[in-house]
Amino acid sequence: MPDIEFETVSQRIRALFESLTRAERQLANRMLENYPVSSMGSITTVAEEAGVSAPTVARMARKLGFSGFPDLQAALRRELEAAISDPITKHDHWASDADTTHILYRFTESVLDNLRNSLKQIDIEAFDRTVSLLSDRRHALHIVGGRITRSLADYFFTHMQVIRPDVTLVASNSNSWPHYLLNMQEGDVLVVFDIRRYEHNIVRLAEVAQSRGVSVVLITDQWGSPASKHSTVTFNLRIEVPSAWDSSVVPMTLVESLIAAVQADCWEETKARMKTLEDLFDHTKLFRKFL
Structure with missing residues (x-):
């Protein structure tokens, strides 16, 4: 071992x-x-x-x-x-530490320690399997996040939407989730973000999606969302830092690594989509050009 x-x-x-x-x-x-x-x-x-x-x-x-x-x-x-710690409990836990090192250095060291230990525990075969699932254009990709992690979901969605077609960002309003589930087909992939103070509705969404033959990729913390019972692949990542809030640095690192890997896995198709997108940017004059 x-x-x-x-x-x-x-x-x-x-x-x-x-x-x-x-x-x-x-x-x-x-x-x-x-x-x-x-x-x-x-x-x-x-x-x-x-x-x-x-x-x-x-x-x-x-x-x-x-x-x-x-x-x-x-x-x-x-x-x-x-x-199940709330932000106040997390803050009090760290505030009781007698360490007088400046918060910038303490916080950064905690993040680096999270990254080092998370990398040790990530199964490379699970990572590669996830890349294959995300790259498979025969099946649609759906992405959902929770109250805090929806920003990670949105970031992941924005990039995957450029890389491949048939990508859906599931709205944070769980009342509309049956409509999204209606469009999920067997073989599709659902990427779920859920960290501590786990959300009941997200666990239920993963359960129903799995029952419809959807492969669930769960990105969670070191303790593990209950949604892991319904996931095909689970990534347990370190998130604790000296703060009332948990850190998103390691989940974001995993997200950006997946984006880079999927992009490389189907570069020719992605390159063609990027060229078309750049033409659309030019047509709509979204970005300022200096020449």
């Missing part, structure tokens, strides 16, 4: 899954099924619900790097608290 600092219990489970026994895999699947709630009961309850023995649960906790089941549950509680 690569030397990676795992942020969540779920990441540890997935990394170790292939090395688990049959009973442990059964337990792992149950733990991930309604994560992290499914592991918050007593060791007896968790074992019964997974159909395994209590010693199996204890052994699993140790395999995941914890001293025992109580230690594992403590980690899950910390995850849950972090995932």
Whole structure:
């Protein structure tokens, strides 16, 4: 297993899954099924619900790097608290830090640390698979974001709309989502942005889209949106910084990397679209020309 600092219990489970026994895999699947709630009961309850023995649960906790089941549950509680934190709680968490370094340097170092650790955890095969999905012009592409992440969705949409046809930015008003779902066909791709304080409607959209045969690409944080249960590919990215707000730097880096990769994957078609677009810009005199 690569030397990676795992942020969540779920990441540890997935990394170790292939090395688990049959009973442990059964337990792992149950733990991930309604994560992290499914592991918050007593060791007896968790074992019964997974159909395994209590010693199996204890052994699993140790395999995941914890001293025992109580230690594992403590980690899950910390995850849950972090995932549902509001801006005031986030601010107070960082404000309690005695570090007197200037905020510019502290913030930048946090962002760089987020980027380094996120890159370690991104599966290159998953990235390449996503590029193939996004490049496939036989199927439409749909993009949606939440209250904060809709700006990322809009940025991604603007670039993908130039690169390829049949790209739709799903409106942030969930009342209109059934109309968008009506146009989603089997084989289409839905890119979903959802970070902590996860939005119920986005999770529901991903669920219904998946049921219609749509491939869901989820861009989320290190704790993981519940929408991951319905995703084909999930990217868990670091977002914590010394602020009341989470950082979008790492998600934006992934977005721009995907844009560059898809553009390179179908450059001739994209180049033709860009030339046509430039002609339209000239015709509408959108940009000022100095010569």
